[in-house]
Amino acid sequence: MSAPTGKTKTAKGGTGGRTKPVKSVGLISLGCSKNLADSEVMAGHLLKAGFTLAPSPDRADVILVNTCAFIEPARAEAAENILAACAHKRNGKCRLVVVSGCLPQRYREAAAEAFPDVDAFLGVDELDRLPDIIREAEARSDRAHPVPLGIAEGLPTRVFSKPIEALRLSGPVSAYVKIGEGCDHACAFCAIPKIRGRLRSRPSESILSEARELLRTGTREINLVAQDVTAYGRDLRGGNSLASLLRQLDALEGDFWIRFLYGFHNRVTDELLEVVANSRHILPYFDLPIQHSDPEVLRAMRRADTIQAIDTFPERLRAIPGATLRTTCMVGFPGETEEAFEGLLAYIERVRFDHLGAFIFSPEEGTAAAEMDGLPPPEVAQARHARLMETQKRIAREVNRARVGTVGRALVTDWYGEDGLTVRMAHQAPEVDGVTHILHAPEDIRPGDFVTVRVTGCRGYDLTAKLV
Numbered sequence: 001m002s003a004p005t006g007k008t009k010t011a012k013g014g015t016g017g018r019t020k021p022v023k024s025v026g027l028i029s030l031g032c033s034k035n036l037a038d039s040e041v042m043a044g045h046l047l048k049a050g051f052t053l054a055p056s057p058d059r060a061d062v063i064l065v066n067t068c069a070f071i072e073p074a075r076a077e078a079a080e081n082i083l084a085a086c087a088h089k090r091n092g093k094c095r096l097v098v099v100s101g102c103l104p105q106r107y108r109e110a111a112a113e114a115f116p117d118v119d120a121f122l123g124v125d126e127l128d129r130l131p132d133i134i135r136e137a138e139a140r141s142d143r144a145h146p147v148p149l150g151i152a153e154g155l156p157t158r159v160f161s162k163p164i165e166a167l168r169l170s171g172p173v174s175a176y177v178k179i180g181e182g183c184d185h186a187c188a189f190c191a192i193p194k195i196r197g198r199l200r201s202r203p204s205e206s207i208l209s210e211a212r213e214l215l216r217t218g219t220r221e222i223n224l225v226a227q228d229v230t231a232y233g234r235d236l237r238g239g240n241s242l243a244s245l246l247r248q249l250d251a252l253e254g255d256f257w258i259r260f261l262y263g264f265h266n267r268v269t270d271e272l273l274e275v276v277a278n279s280r281h282i283l284p285y286f287d288l289p290i291q292h293s294d295p296e297v298l299r300a301m302r303r304a305d306t307i308q309a310i311d312t313f314p315e316r317l318r319a320i321p322g323a324t325l326r327t328t329c330m331v332g333f334p335g336e337t338e339e340a341f342e343g344l345l346a347y348i349e350r351v352r353f354d355h356l357g358a359f360i361f362s363p364e365e366g367t368a369a370a371e372m373d374g375l376p377p378p379e380v381a382q383a384r385h386a387r388l389m390e391t392q393k394r395i396a397r398e399v400n401r402a403r404v405g406t407v408g409r410a411l412v413t414d415w416y417g418e419d420g421l422t423v424r425m426a427h428q429a430p431e432v433d434g435v436t437h438i439l440h441a442p443e444d445i446r447p448g449d450f451v452t453v454r455v456t457g458c459r460g461y462d463l464t465a466k467l468v
């Protein structure tokens, strides 16, 4: 994979005689929930420094594009947004364009060359420097030659807490809380450790104070995120672990839910299961991307430590009533034979995950897998992806049908239609899973309320329900 391309005509000149300092920033946050948490950190530092956040990037002095560069489609989306922001600037509709996140972190020099209209680039270790970087970019006289203003050399080493001023970009009811940054695994296909650096867990006190503040201001659902949440605390002293963190969060007062998203199934300890099973607030929702089930493929993926637990973990988790299992699989990895793929399909049929996402392997520059032989032809990889998703679609439909008639608690997240509501049940994580619709509801029920519902039907990945 190559660095981003997107050369445009360079806009020369500075602020065109305008003297008023730039004030409002329009934020475009791309990629995953972990990137959204970074956007919130930057938003907090902007507010702290006296900037305002524009309701839309179209109406801002500065457009900030917080990018993802995980795989090629993410880079293409980033390039498209950066170019649109630059066009906006050339048309005189904004004054500065700043690009942050994984793209400039990964392609430090190349990004500056590919996007000459960008005024500043910001690395993932400099989120708190954004206000200074904007001021520096604004003051520069030679705006025709951007430099990566805010990207330190080497791998990132910091982990950020959200300033109290941080907006909850994910909405008033639900929030993402990042509990760690970076990753100590060495999955052969993944460039993240080279972009984000090694694991750094946030001190539990900092996470607890963010959670307290969120709950105080109306959040009802906290989703803990990291590259691997089950690795939480391994780099800290004093016996910190995901289990101990969850125990502390569970002790907070209020009516709320906690989910933890993205972990390793072989790192789900008995202690963690015990905490989840006996908690008041922690949902038994397990998001554990297995990537594959075939031992040889897993070895080639450099995930050999996950092989032993692959057959046993679903049963351990399902011992908890109401446990929900989500996973992610990758097909078309170098060396994946037809037999290995059939084995994966049989495994999926056996385990019957509630939710499953699938990717086709893409060779990422600088990763071990990019150099590996035995890449299945693209049409074979496509066909495997389609078959896997078809299988899961049927399983998800059957799982959803089995939910009809069941009663459960749900969090109201939005209005729906004329007088209905959109709610989320315990098995539905934000953005990645379906939602539940209630067609008619009394007016006094609103987003942020918990309600009890009976599932009445299913439409694809979504459910319909009635209040009980």
Ligand code: SF4
Binding pocket: 183, 184, 185, 186, 187, 190, 191, 192, 193, 227, 228
């Ligand atoms: S766990 Fe593996 S796939 Fe996930 S970020 Fe770390 S190296 Fe990448």
